[in-house]
Amino acid sequence: MLKLKKIIIGSGLLLLVSCSLFSQTIQSGAIQWMADGNTYLTISNDLSGIVKKDIMKETEEELVPAKALTPTGSAKSLKVNGFHHTSDLTKFLIYTNIKKVWRYETRGDYWIYDAVKKSLQQLGKGLPVSSLMFAKFSPDSKWVGYVSGSNLYVEEISTGRIKKLTTDGNRKLINGTFDWAYEEEFNCRDGFRWSPDSKSIAYWQIDARKIRDYYMLNTTDSVYSSIIPVEYPKVGETPSSAKIGVVALSTGVTKWMKVEGDPAQHYITRMEWSDQNELILQQLDRKQQESKLMYCNASDGNCRTFWAERDESWVDLNNTEHSGWLWLNKKQEFLWISEKDGWRHVYKISKDGKTTTLLTKGNFDIDHIDAVDETNNYLYFTASPQNPNQRYLYRVRLNASPVNLKIFKEDEAELVSPANLKGTHHYVISPNGKRALHKFENANTPSVSEWISLPEHSPLNLTSTPPISKSIKTDPTVKVEYLKIKTIDDIELDAWMVKPSNFNPNKKYPLVVYVYGEPGARTTDDTYGNHNHFLYDRSMVDDGYIQLAIDNRGTPSLKGAAWRKAIYRRNGQVNIRDMAMGVRKVLENDFIDKNRVAVWGWSGGGSSTLHLLFQFPDLFQTGIAIAPVTNLLFYDNIYTERYMGLPSENMEDYIKGSAINHVKGLKGNLLLIHGTGDDNVHYSNAEALVNALVKEGKQFQFMPYPNKTHSLEGTYEHLSKLYSDFLRKHSPSGAK
Numbered sequence: 204m205l206k207l208k209k210i211i212i213g214s215g216l217l218l219l220v221s222c223s224l225f226s227q228t229i230q231s232g233a234i235q236w237m238a239d240g241n242t243y244l245t246i247s248n249d250l251s252g253i254v255k256k257d258i259m260k261e262t263e264e265e266l267v268p269a270k271a272l273t274p275t276g277s278a279k280s281l282k283v284n285g286f287h288h289t290s291d292l293t294k295f296l297i298y299t300n301i302k303k304v305w306r307y308e309t310r311g312d313y314w315i316y317d318a319v320k321k322s323l324q325q326l327g328k329g330l331p332v333s334s335l336m337f338a339k340f341s342p343d344s345k346w347v348g349y350v351s352g353s354n355l356y357v358e359e360i361s362t363g364r365i366k367k368l369t370t371d372g373n374r375k376l377i378n379g380t381f382d383w384a385y386e387e388e389f390n391c392r393d394g395f396r397w398s399p400d401s402k403s404i405a406y407w408q409i410d411a412r413k414i415r416d417y418y419m420l421n422t423t424d425s426v427y428s429s430i431i432p433v434e435y436p437k438v439g440e441t442p443s444s445a446k447i448g449v450v451a452l453s454t455g456v457t458k459w460m461k462v463e464g465d466p467a468q469h470y471i472t473r474m475e476w477s478d479q480n481e482l483i484l485q486q487l488d489r490k491q492q493e494s495k496l497m498y499c500n501a502s503d504g505n506c507r508t509f510w511a512e513r514d515e516s517w518v519d520l521n522n523t524e525h526s527g528w529l530w531l532n533k534k535q536e537f538l539w540i541s542e543k544d545g546w547r548h549v550y551k552i553s554k555d556g557k558t559t560t561l562l563t564k565g566n567f568d569i570d571h572i573d574a575v576d577e578t579n580n581y582l583y584f585t586a587s588p589q590n591p592n593q594r595y596l597y598r599v600r601l602n603a604s605p606v607n608l609k610i611f612k613e614d615e616a617e618l619v620s621p622a623n624l625k626g627t628h629h630y631v632i633s634p635n636g637k638r639a640l641h642k643f644e645n646a647n648t649p650s651v652s653e654w655i656s657l658p659e660h661s662p663l664n665l666t667s668t669p670p671i672s673k674s675i676k677t678d679p680t681v682k683v684e685y686l687k688i689k690t691i692d693d694i695e696l697d698a699w700m701v702k703p704s705n706f707n708p709n710k711k712y713p714l715v716v717y718v719y720g721e722p723g724a725r726t727t728d729d730t731y732g733n734h735n736h737f738l739y740d741r742s743m744v745d746d747g748y749i750q751l752a753i754d755n756r757g758t759p760s761l762k763g764a765a766w767r768k769a770i771y772r773r774n775g776q777v778n779i780r781d782m783a784m785g786v787r788k789v790l791e792n793d794f795i796d797k798n799r800v801a802v803w804g805w806s807g808g809g810s811s812t813l814h815l816l817f818q819f820p821d822l823f824q825t826g827i828a829i830a831p832v833t834n835l836l837f838y839d840n841i842y843t844e845r846y847m848g849l850p851s852e853n854m855e856d857y858i859k860g861s862a863i864n865h866v867k868g869l870k871g872n873l874l875l876i877h878g879t880g881d882d883n884v885h886y887s888n889a890e891a892l893v894n895a896l897v898k899e900g901k902q903f904q905f906m907p908y909p910n911k912t913h914s915l916e917g918t919y920e921h922l923s924k925l926y927s928d929f930l931r932k933h934s935p936s937g938a939k
Contacts, residue, residue: 206702222270229662234640234717235288240633246283253286258638267295267316267705274314274323281314289344293319294360296340296347302333305882309392313338313349315360324790326358327365336380337393346447346452348397348404350379353867355395356749357452357705366862368450369403369457375434377409382443384411387842387883388862389472399479403501419880423545423909431662433882438836438843438857439850445471447484449501460499462486462506462561470841472520475528475556482627487518491845496539496556505908509556510802513541516771517845519547521526531577531601537935538562538572538582549584549707551601562599562615570594577601577638581658583632586616592685592697592729593645593653595620598658619660624633624671627730632657643671644731646699660801677906680744683717683734687845690784693758698785699729701743701750703733703938704894706794710938713799715743715930716786716823717752718815720778721807722770725760726752738803740927747937749795773847775860776837779814780932785816786822789794801934803827803926806884806913813862825927825933828886829876830913833863866895872933873903878911893931908914 235244242257244266245693251269256262269280294317301311313326313335327335330351338349341357348357353372358365364415365813369378378394385391396408436442444466448457460482461902463472470487477483482499484506490738495656499506510517519542520840531551539550544561549567551560563569567588573596580601587593590693597616620628626645631640639657644650649745653671654663662670672699686698702714717736726733733876736743736750754760757770757778770778802823806813809831832838835847835857850857873896877889889907896903906925915922 210482211919218720226896234631238634240623240635240637242870244288246286250284251280251284251704255282258663258665261506261665266292266318271316271321272297272323284308286309289337289340293317294340294344296338298338300333303388307392309336310334315347322612324363327356328363337395339397341397343401344398346401347396349385350826351796352641353377355379355404355450361691365758366455368455375414376410379406381407382409382411382414382434384443384839384841388839389470396474396476399476402453403449405447405449405474405476405482405501406880408446408448408472413441414443414757415440417885419882421880421910426679437784437841438838439841441467442470442489445472445936446501447474447482449614458501458504460506461504462497463508477528477534489844491517500667514542516768517820529572529575531575536843538575539812542568545764547764549582561904562601565616568763568867570761573630574632574636579636582621582807583636587761589637590726593625596630619658621660622778623641627728644732645729646683646731648675649678649731651707681734685729686751688785688788690781692780692784694781696753696755696781696785698751699727699734699752703747703749704744705939711796711932712747712749712794712938713801713936714749714795715749715934716800716802717750717783718802718804718811719808720755720782720811721774722759722767723807725754725758738923739930740923743793749787751786754783755785755792770846772856773860774846775814775862779811779818781817782811783819783822790822798824799932799934801825805829810862814865816861816871816873817868818864820868823926824871825878825930826871827874827929830881831888832884834861836861837888837891839869863895865891866892866901869901874929875903875905876908878908878913878915879909881913883913
């Protein structure tokens with residue numbers, strides 16, 4: 204589902220999760236480090252070329268100028284949306300003319316710029332425009348592999364000869380990339396990997412031919428309607444079959460890996476080459492309660508499980524935020540993230556799986572791995588043991604040594620971020636662990652950045668990027684109170700509150716509660732701009748609204764696996780009660796008008812809004828639900844079954860957890876908003892809810908946006924006015 208939160212720009216190179224080698228869509232300003240740790244490559248500010256920047260010398264060198272990227276016969280140079288390069292910087296793979304595939308712009312055109320020959324050549328000539336996906340150089344730099352039309356291709360750079368390695372691909376038999384559900388719920392997009400010797404390619408094949416289509420209807424672009432089919436496995440439906448094949452460039456013959464189990468009853472969420480002739484992969488069972496790591500022989504296809512873990516709710520997907528496996532010690536060990544001891548921790552696992560070593564010891568969660576400095580024996584990671592709403596950089600030793608015990612306790616993580624800067628820290632660390640781009644923000648401090656050296660975390664005092672100590676400025680207009688709310692159920696919830704300007708505690712103000720409530724996102728992060736109700740067309744602070752957000756059990760807070768997994772089989776129940784009881788506690792304040800309480804949210808937050816309005820009408824008089832899942836049986840199987848189990852085993856939990864089954868409780872004012880072209884949370888959710896409300900004689904307001912997707916693009920001004928007018932009408936602003 205849609206997670207509404209601020210996007211951090213600048214660390215895109217490291218935003219690589221699960222199946223996805225997603226650096227093809229590098230944002231302008233993202234960093235591709237060079238091995239020396241002092242220089243990096245990036246796209247020029249105007250997206251016209253590629254530059255090399257030296258941090259220490261504060262110099263910039265134009266490696267690929269705009270004039271070099273002007274195709275013959277064209278007056279315009281290529282727009283650089285992403286790039287790869289060979290290790291010697293003689294060839295650059297340019298990604299341009301990009302198009303969306305569902306959420307992300309993963310289709311486009313690719314060109315090779317030869318820096319030696321000063322030549323420019325287009326890849327995939329003869330294939331449809333903007334149809335190439337995930338192009339990348341072979342390790343020997345002689346070939347480029349890519350996907351087009353669900354088939355895998357290779358192209359010889361020296362001759363331009365194209366070879367089609369798979370021929371059976373179509374809309375539902377997908378080679379080298381993924382179907383809708385894998386992309387949305389596992390972040391799987393790039394689905395092929397070059398072998399180390401450049402002689403073969405390992406790839407996913409997703410067989411969605413047995414997956415029924417959900418038909419979206421376009422009724423506005425022609426006098427006749429057109430059908431848009433989406434292969435979409437609803438909850439309870441058998442998943443798409445997933446296989447791993449290895450295809451030889453010389454023969455075009457694929458050898459299928461003999462992964463144990465029914466391919467339509469498991470998921471393959473990660474895969475890489477572990478050796479010259481061996482693959483390593485992660486398999487999750489249908490209920491996502493068992494994770495197995497396997498080695499597969501690329502020649503004969505035989506596979507064996509060497510490490511596994513199980514959880515009675517779900518095994519959290521191992522997102523290392525790095526491409527490939529995090530190998531150590533010349534591939535004799537690797538790093539793995541697991542919650543098997545009740546906390547999200549980093550483990551070091553021997554290649555044979557027989558030895559597992561916990562590295563991040565303690566009763567705290569890590570958020571993600573930032574860097575591995577094997578030379579200096581350190582693992583850098585982000586965590587926040589004291590405050591789950593904030594983020595700091597820590598490090599631990601990769602290997603214990605008796606002499607190190609004299610420096611600090613081996614079992615303890617060492618704080619690297621400045622302890623006096625309370626808030627959220629982000630890092631983009633060089634491969635050698637010596638330099639980093641450090642960004643800092645908190646609720647009333649806009650994001651500032653600096654270049655630092657590690658491990659001492661000292662600023663480099665550059666003229667181009669001064670130390671944070673010289674540039675940090677707080678925003679006096681932002682006055683956020685972070686709260687700890689203890690509910691009647693003895694559950695402590697994190698929350699924030701923003702009071703109106705000229706607040707008078709002797710008066711009463713309306714309350715607007717922003718919610719999400721599901722495992723996909725938090726609402727209480729200590730970041731700048733996290734407290735803006737962006738749809739409101741004026742200032743809520745100036746108009747006299749009190750604003751509130753609460754994170755319930757089930758949200759991905761760094762508060763232990765038990766917190767996050769309390770929602771298992773109780774989505775729509777435990778999370779809703781937590782939010783409601785949190786609001787009930789807040790309403791004990793005399794300065795809140797209990798007759799003017801509104802709640803709103805988008806996607807999962809829309810679902811939570813409906814639940815709160817229907818199940819707790821004594822607390823909420825007004826609700827605005829945007830693109831909500833109204834019936835859990837309408838959403839996809841990967842997401843829903845992970846958190847709810849199989850409906851064939853616990854249908855009663857699905858009934859209790861679906862807002863549509865609680866419509867009788869509606870007493871207040873409801874505004875329902877949905878796009879008819881929503882491929883994520885289908886428009887049928889809205890229509891089913893409308894029918895249920897009409898059946899019960901409930902009055903409400905409904906706004907369908909024709910052909911608009913889950914993000915309702917192109918509607919902002921209209922949506923903002925609709926939202927704001929409805930809120931002001933039914934929950935008038937100002938003190939009384």
